[in-house]
Amino acid sequence: MGDVAQRLAEIVGESHLLTGEAVGEDYAGDEALVGEARVPRYVAKPATAEEVAAILALATEHRVPVTARGSGTGLSGAARPRPDGILISFERMNSVLEVDTVNHVAVVQPGVTLSELDAKTAEAGLGYTVYPGEMSASVGGNVGTNAGGMRAVKYGVTRHNVLGLEAVLPTGEIIRTGGKVVKTSTGYDLTQLVIGSEGSLALATEVIVKLHPRLAHGSTVLAPFSDLDQVMAAVPAIVSSGLAPHILEYIDAFTMAAITYTAELSLGIPEEVREASQAYLVVGLENRDADRLDADVQSVGELLTELGATDVYVLEGGSARKLIEAREKAFWTAKAAGADDVIDVVVPRSAMPVFLARAREIAAKTESGIAGCGHAGDGNVHLGIFQKDPAKRASLLHDIFAEGMALGGAISGEHGIGRAKKEHFLELEDPAKIELMKRVKQAFDPAGILNPGVLFD
Amino acid sequence: MGDVAQRLAEIVGESHLLTGEAVGEDYAGDEALVGEARVPRYVAKPATAEEVAAILALATEHRVPVTARGSGTGLSGAARPRPDGILISFERMNSVLEVDTVNHVAVVQPGVTLSELDAKTAEAGLGYTVYPGEMSASVGGNVGTNAGGMRAVKYGVTRHNVLGLEAVLPTGEIIRTGGKVVKTSTGYDLTQLVIGSEGSLALATEVIVKLHPRLAHGSTVLAPFSDLDQVMAAVPAIVSSGLAPHILEYIDAFTMAAITYTAELSLGIPEEVREASQAYLVVGLENRDADRLDADVQSVGELLTELGATDVYVLEGGSARKLIEAREKAFWTAKAAGADDVIDVVVPRSAMPVFLARAREIAAKTESGIAGCGHAGDGNVHLGIFQKDPAKRASLLHDIFAEGMALGGAISGEHGIGRAKKEHFLELEDPAKIELMKRVKQAFDPAGILNPGVLFD
Known part of the structure; x- marks a missing residue:
């Protein structure tokens, strides 16, 4: 395999290849709580799609497993490499190539983090609406897992917000799918097939994401319920209301206690209410118009009361932000617990x-x-x-x-x-379905080099 | 092939199989303007997924081409059968199985028409928001072509509004993909792969579609422009405004003249304005609140004027509906012309x-x-x-x-x-990409029976 190391060094440049003991534990896994982290044999850090293509062609030639890595924030072990394999780290492919204010899209490299994309699009009054709760996550990783998050109730998940890809096939071809358009009917939707394939079909080297206008005004309403079933029954009523919340979360009492304790967050809920609450509903509303937002907050408050909430709290900006952040960190709180x-x-x-x-x-x-x-x-x-x-x-x-x-x-x-x-x-x-998926995998990856052991044995 | 006819009759029942001269011209094609219509050897009208599965298994066994047909309103010839093949007509699988008001989905058979679905969902205050302009189109056909239509600007196309399928593989297995959920991350998205595959990968026998609350108030604004480029420049400004139109159409002067003439529709636009107009923009707005709608119509009118519209007409309900219908019939007008x-x-x-x-x-x-x-x-x-x-x-x-x-x-x-x-x-x-798509096709359809000659040679 000395040959592989040499060829990899030629492709990405020696300074962008780690092998042997130079490969640190940082590349050994993601945030999955189970399974063992494993240091890969090689870490290659390509800078272009062509370099990625050359790596994959080489891997196919030598039957070497390849795992892609964005920020390593995944929770299912899909970025956990094989000890005999190549880890492709997209850390150098981290540019926002374009924020297109006419077509409302951004074109980004896979290593871009959500926080970088958020900052760049904010300048244009636009935003990428997938917030999976970890802003250090990469766009490429989001594509791999079809990441979701709180705002999916209004804006959908990654699948609904990625319009096109440049992707490298395991056999080394670079293809482009979709584009700066919301629809095409020209053959099979390869974009959607790659999204959620956990690095097993093709590697995205460029992602065209949809942007939405940022609405100027937002508000967060918190409602405790004495009964978990009531919370669940309230959900379809709120969705049907036409108020179109962009956040609609439930938090059980144990988790609420844990996340507010961890965040040192006081929401001003009296102890007797907290003790009598089995769960909470968090409703986020947004509007381009402040008066409409106020009216909607009023409506949602009345609706929540009708639906059995024991109280309704309209959270101040600071508390609201902290509660949402605490909720987003629920994974870390659970881990710490x-x-x-x-x-x-x-x-x-x-x-x-x-x-x-x-x-x-x-x-x-x-x-x-x-x-x-x-x-x-x-x-x-x-x-x-x-x-x-x-x-x-x-x-x-x-x-x-x-x-x-x-x-x-x-x-x-x-x-x-x-x-x-x-x-x-x-x-x-x-x-x-498993057999069909395996045949689709085979259609993309005849040598089986992309993330073997993920999804299938 | 006498054996095939007999087996088909056993599967669907003799009265639901047409062969030879009993197959009428009605089954010979769709609405594509080019290419020849072709009468298929057999027309089978199954009533269940199991019957569809038996037909496909038989077709795979005997290497007989199979084409699926909904209402035959497609424009690309994808429902045009092979003369040596079986046409599966979904006319008997035409039930709305469920309108689920809690999960906001409908479960329908592929032969259901959009007008039937519209009527059924309206009773629940909900709606399926894909309006491809032909309400006699079937849901199954929409899945096949990934149908779009006017409201895609707000609600997306078929792809964004189908959450799950029951589908029959060419080899005869019945699978279920997705469900009454807006997201899953469990392997490759087979739902999205089948959508838009024009009957070449698998045949949908049940479709779970997303429903949206029907908003009570709607309005249609028509703006003539002296210059087509100005119309196009106005579009992103309207999208950015946050007014979220559900219709945003342009119509060139020739087409406007033709469709209004055909529909005998007078929009009250003075002759001198019409003569000076190169194109029109139609903006549809909707809201759950009448006052908000009025304010939005006012805003969009002002915006259109700023963007160079020579005038702005807020159409009355009747005229608005007729204009939208005339626009939807633009294909027929073009054909007649x-x-x-x-x-x-x-x-x-x-x-x-x-x-x-x-x-x-x-x-x-x-x-x-x-x-x-x-x-x-x-x-x-x-x-x-x-x-x-x-x-x-x-x-x-x-x-x-x-x-x-x-x-x-x-x-x-x-x-x-x-x-x-x-x-x-x-x-x-x-x-x-073509080669990759062909390999995906092969993964689904090893015998190549599903709609050969569509998409690929």
Whole structure:
């Protein structure tokens, strides 16, 4: 394999290749709580699509596994490399190439972080509306997992906000899919196929994302409920109202206590209300017009009261921002609290009460703890799992995932399968679909070099 | 092939199978203006997914081509069967199975027409927001072509409004993709891959579509401009305004004259304004609140005037509806006027003025006529082509398509490639992408039975 190292050095330049002991632990994994981090044999840092293409052609020639890495903030182990493989780090391909104010798109390289993109688009009064809760995440990583986040209830997930790609096929061809257009009907949608494929079909080297006008006025409403089912019942009523919230989150009492404690955040909710609350609903509203926003906040407050909220708090700017940030950090809070895994099952929003009730029963059976929050408008439930015993945890996860699927949902709404949830995915998913996906994989990647062991065995 | 006929009769029942002379011309094609209609050998009318699966397994066994048909309103010849093949007509699978008011989805069979779905969802105050301009079109056909229409500027196209499918693979397996959820991250997105595949990968037997609350108040604003470039320059300004129109159409003067004449529609525009107008912009606004709508109409009127409109007309309900209907019938008007083909190139909206200017130059070179209208907010330009000579027309189309692609667009925004635009698609598209798509096709359809001759040779 000395030959591979030499060829890689020729492709990216010696100073942009790490091998052997020079490869640090930083490249060994992502944020998945389970599975072992693994140092790759090579870390290559290409600067262009052509360099990526040369690396993949080389890897196909020598049958060397290749894993792509953005910021390494994924939660499913999809950026965890193979010890015998090449890790392509997109850290040098980190430019916002264009913010196009006429077509309302940005063209970015995959290593751009969401916070960089947010800052660049803000200058133009526009914004990329996928906020998966970790602004250091890269756009390329978002494409890989089809990242979601809080604003999906209004703006959709990565899939709905990526219009085109430049991507490199495992065999070394560079293709362009989609464009600065919201629609095409010209053959199979390769953009959508690559999105969410977790680095197993092709590697994005340029991403065209949709931008939306930033609305000048926003407000955050917090409503405690004495009963979790009432929270869930409130969700469709709020969606139907036409008030079009851009945030619609539920937070269970345990998680609310943990995230506010961690963030040292006081929301001014009296202790007796907190003690009587099983869960909270957070509703974010935005408008280009301040008066309309005020009227909508009033309406949503009245609606929440009708729907059984024990109280309604319109949060001040500072508290609102802090609560949203604390909610976005729920993963870290769960991790700090000793969670052994995190999951993000998605179910039809009507099924959330049943799903949560059954998940609690399943947890009780194995004496495990579960607590969480989620994107209520999307039916996407994030749960921290507290169970040290791996066998019990595997059984618990299996049963919870099976329950979510039986209710018409899926194992993951936005984190992905990666390595961490693969065993369950392969066990629970329809074998006809798994076989079909494998044949699609083969159509893209005949040598099987891209992220082997992710999604499939 | 007598065996095939007998087996088909066993599958769907004798009364639901047509063969030989019993197959009428009605099943011979769609609304594409070019290419020959062709009567298929068999027309099978299944009632269930299981029957569809049995037909496809039989077809794979005997290597018989299969074409799916909804209402036959497509414009690209994708529902034009093979003379030696089976046409599966979904006319009996035409039920709205469920309108789910909690999850805001409808579950429908592929043969359901848009008008039926519209009526059913209206009862619940909800709506399916894809309006491709032909309400007799079927949902299954919409899935096949990734149909768009006027409201895509706000609500997106079929791709953005289909959440899940039951689909039958060419090898006879029935799979379920997606669900009553807006997001999943569990393997490749097979839903999105089937959408827009023009019946070449799998046949949808059930479709889960997204519904939106119907907003109670709507208004239509019409603005004539003396200059087509001004119309195009106005589009991004209106999109940026945050007024979020659900319709944003341009209509050139020739087309406006033709469609209003055909519809016997008087819009109250003085003759001197009409004579001085090169094009019109139609802006549709909607709101759940009447006062907000009025204020928005006022704002859009002022904005249009600033942007150079020579006048602004707020159309009364009746006139507005008739104008939108007349615009939707633009294809029929073009056909009646003797158009030899229709195309729907999509380009970045910033490129519309350049694209239209170049298209006019290209048309002039071959002494052809072009006239049209389009979804200005999406950069989707619909042009009627007036050129009787097939060789000249092919050269004209080639040059116009090449121009659209050079500007970052695609051959078709919503009509699809089918048989009618295949020659240009195969000539102009990146061969690496064509080869990749063919391998994906092979992954789904190893025997190549599904719609051979559509998209690829």
